[in-house]
Amino acid sequence: MTALLNMRGIDKAFLGVPVLSAVDLTVSRGEVHALVGENGAGKSTLMKILAGVHTADAGTIELDGRAVSFTHPAAAQRAGIASVFQEFNLLPELTVAENVHLGHEPRRRGAIDRRAMHETTAAALADLGVADLSPAAKVGSLSVAHQQITEIAKALSHGADLICMDEPTAALADAEVALLYRLVQRLRERGVAVLYVSHRLREIFDLCDRITILKDGRLVESVATADITPDELVTRMVGRRIEAQFPPRAAGTEPGEVRLRIDGCGNDYVDGIDLEVRAGEIVGLAGLQGSGRTEIAEAVFGITPFTRGTVAVDGRPVRITRPRKAIAAGIALVTEDRKAQGLALRQSVKANARMVLDANARVHSRRRLARIDGILSSLDLVARGGDQEVQYLSGGNQQKVVVAKWLAAEPGVIVLDEPTRGIDVGAKHKLYAVIRSLAAEGLAVLLIASELIEVIGLADRIAVLHDGRIAGELPGGASEQEVMAYATGRRRPQSEGTQAE
């Protein structure tokens, strides 16, 4: 079988700083090929070269044995390379069918043939094994997973031979990940190759046939998945062994005072929420997409406040109607969507990291400002310096800046909504350790993560949400089955009386 894609000796530098050096990549037809490496290793850059967004400084690209070079995304698309980036190139006001056919609408006597458009889209979706997505649905109203499917259907409608996916599951819930798995299998069966970037080892071993490892912009090696174990892979990616994935829970020590107490709270999205987080404790919020996890985080932080019930911080009742009030009460929220809510992308790393201190006179202090550099380096931030604009950082490093900005404020309660999204294995490990040690210093942590193992491995206690209510509470280290039983509503909370403590 001849290789579908053959990249040789790819070099790329930004403003004189090399990001890729002599990288080779070979992808065969119908192969699911993982591209892995630490944050800033150059994975996205390599993909963008393939997609025609960037142009390589040196090296050759062969597609089906023919040398190609793309100067524009449209050129790559015409050559049969489609890219599904995390931010989609879809028009939210148009329907699924219109997006799929954008720019090559079927026509009948000059006019757009809507009927044909819908029929081919429905067929394409059925072909992908997606039954619950209507071609007539407006893209803006869809879930992230469905938008992603639309993006993939669009890629296929261009007759793509190779689909590049850059961290496609970063924004998906577990159930949606299963859907993506099926989709990738379908693509493989149809002989379409997939280049797959992810920081989630499990996906790589579940889905991919080969793995190419990058480190600091250089090729480490390319191996068949069957020939490597997850531990070996991590070691080669990070350059050192990572022992246990999760730091041990503080053994024997009792959690301290209640720092955050939520009592009978609710709003339009959630109801009857009773929750306590103690100093030194990490409480996980688990649940399916739409079960109300993020809604609880946003209510606690005053974005969409609770309209019923009481919230108390350190024993004092607080009415949190705005983020500013939450911050004043000592609450921090690492938001789920770092680009929309977390970062001022055109400002420097430094300016972002000190934003909370700058914005809140009560939180601002010289001592805290002086700690910022230390916090950034404790998170292993890879940047060209504090003056670098955040928009030019790799995704994982952007996330570290968001986390740093909240740690700088030294909150008493921190709500982490998907804190490890897009962070590499080594940095995840580091962040887990940081979260654990913050808890040990008396911080109360409320953790939301789509990856169940993360909640299970890190949290001392897990509150499982179903349909806007807490369906049950489990101790840390509970099995995935137990969590899912509550999350899917198969197991219901015990009667009112026994649930309250």
Next chain:
Amino acid sequence: MTHVKRLGAALQGAGTVFLLLALVFALILAINPGFFAAPSLMAFLKQAAPLVILAAGQYFVIVSGNFDLSVGALVGAQVVIAARLIDGEESRTVPVMLVMLAFGIGVGLINGLITTVLKVQSFITTLGMLLVLYGAIRLWTGGAPTGALSDAFRTPGRLGIQTPLFQIPWALLIMIGVGAGAIALMRTRFGRILMASGDNELAANRSGARVDTVRTAAFVLSGVSATIAGILIGGFAGVSAQVGEGLEFTVITAVVLGGVALGGGRGTALAAMAGALAIEALFTLFNQMALPATLRPAVQGVIIIAAVAYAARRRIRPALQSTATPS
């Protein structure tokens, strides 16, 4: 060392305007070497000062993500108010200046509150304010302003400190003071939050910033800058019903020329003021070349389109990358 680096980066980011400034000065020098003799240079700076000061005020508004179209009309209104209230009485100079300051702050406050609280686009709010102010001037003066400015009032705009060789205009000193103040303000927490609010309002809000308050404050600063500019322009040029007309466009052109992004979140106060100097220098160059002054609006139009197009081009590349930046 880091300061040098930072200065280098700042110059690089907004480098074009400094380059342009140097180029225009070089052309002026080529045509009229005498221009750089102290007296004529001082005269140039005296004339440029009001626009530079207005540019500093406009910079705050633009960098926070808004526009202030009302400054030209405000300058006009201030001059008319001053003439009417002072009516030639020296002793009224300072009280009237205070009234003008209060008026400038009031207009800025109204602009700011309508924009932030009522969520009217600043373009519309300040366009409305411009019309209201022009209308009020017409109504009040019947087309021909009455009263007279006092000598003390006209001093900052006209006179200066006499040195043996030449006169250092008060306007230049005031301009330097305002400029230094604007640069310093941007380094404070207020300035950083203003910038962050213009870059990403939501992220600033989630960080606890009072986005509406700082944006309103930016309008107030713009109103204050228009007041100071009004005092200088009144002193320099005297009273007429046309004072300030079209100044809003000149100043926005200046700020944009300084590489300050419309929409907010990018650009420095220094570059914005350099943009104002560059425009004034350009007008001077036209004078030297004996081009008709009626050409100015067209030139401004070309500059504003070119500068915005250039900025957009520079932004498209990163933007392209960032829409494609996955994680």
